[in-house]
Amino acid sequence: MVLPTGYSADAPIPVADYLATNPRVPPVVTVAGRSEQILQKLLAARNGAAREEHSSKADTVSRQFLGVPYRANTLVGAVNRPEELVVDLEAVDCFTYADYVEALKRADDREQFIDRLIEVRYKDGVVGYRNRKHFFTDWAAATPPVATDVTGELGAKSISVAKRLNRKDSGGVYLPGLPEVPRDVTYIPSGSVDDTVVDGLRTGDYIGAYAEDGGLDVTHVGIFVDTPDGPVIRNASSLRANNKVVDEPLRDYVGSIPGIVVLRPTQ
Template identity: 30%
Template sequence: MRKPTLLLVLTVLITAGASFAAANLLLRHASPTGPRVAAALPPLPGGVALGDPTPKFVGETRVLAMEAIDATAWAPMNQALVQLARRFLDYPFKGFSLDGGPKEQLVLDLSTFDCFLFVEQLLALSNSRKVDTLDEGMERFGAHVRRLRYVDGEVDYCRRQHYFSRWAEAAERNGYVVNLTPFLPGASSRTVALNFMSNHASSYKPMQLARNKQCITELEKDLVLEQAYIPLAALPGVLPSLRNGDIFALVTKVPGLDVTHVGFLEKRDGVVNAIHAAEGAGVIRSENFETYAGKVQDVIGVAIYRPRPNDGEKKSATESGG
């Protein structure tokens, strides 16, 4: 958990309506939290990663990424994320796009999205700007996606961050986001076991491979999450504290799951909207985030994460011995 003094200061700032700049300054100097998931990572079956770390650019992704980096080159990060999200409005939805072959690959795809990949890749893009050349931007894009998507950058299905809360915890430890949720008015928490994948193995093509099913089942035996969230009833009091580019996650009551949908927040004319990749609709803007979140089946609340600039040089907790 974060230091009590930081929690007190942030609470005072938020409830007093202090400027976003002051609150964000504190957040940028907050120490990353330690892991909140009580589960040791099992060794890789066979002892080695079964995947290809070479970036695979799908379709026109390289061109799309270069254009996006160039168009948002010097915008502040939160504004850049909203600009990036808007660039991909109406792009199609595609589920399970990382599960196409028997071997895990570092897939980069800006031509189709699911909600998770929409957030992950645009966050990586936002950290790949302000470079000397677009080729350097492409190298950074691939490196950031790899670091966000996989534990310790090991490209393997067994090391992919399948649950968004685990992805976000790793992203926070590695300096990509700050979890605002515990500091926001009305915050609550719950304990949830993450075991949806092992309980629905037939729904995941890569888990038809015995070694993948083995590692995921082993991981989820003791995978318990202490999850902070804002109950839907408390959401109106939180909206004034949010800003462009914040990441939202819809917290669910579905057994074995932490969240069921994620995206970016956009503030327009004083109203907080959501831009996200939705099944059956593609990348869309859902106006009035409060109304939208309240209509999604099985949602009990939301979690909010604030992106922060990352130069890609900070070592992971494992690499630094943490």
């Protein structure tokens, strides 16, 4: 159980007694616009692929978002503003896209989707700004993990960098009111992403664009898909030429970033 910020007691108390006087308040769930109808279509596609292998299911679910517009800042919550569990399937950024795909893969109805989205997006299953997994590698660092960091296992010479996530190299922080997070981040430099590395990737792996700033782990996230036309990164692109969820040739994309961080989902 996770206790609310500021809770204290002089002595241990039974969990049942605590819950009797401090019941958990259900999160505010905000389903935007046409997202209810879209969710039903997404769940139908997911359930049609329920018996497929993990990689095929990841391809099927993530493909449903191709063409969905890019939009940043769709989540609601801040240090001084209560967090809401937002479901906005009409427009996504790279991180919310990953959230929705991973939650959909793990759910077969609306209720399960909401529960899985909470598990994917928040630490300890508690909806709150401070509990939100703000950094890509939080997926691997959380307990239980959403994904496993396989970057160092892909057959290339990887590099590990000790970072303090949230602390900008130029001074200040990225997320005011939140602490710095010490973490070793492992990446493969773009020049080392050769055929051996690509062959080791699996459809459904999440690929992060390594950030050179010590306060970030990655600057962008996409999903690796091995298509008949070659490997791509399926991502919510903010580039003016795209501004939507697209497939981009993996090698072209890797050539435009410093390196990659690869997380493999646990389910």
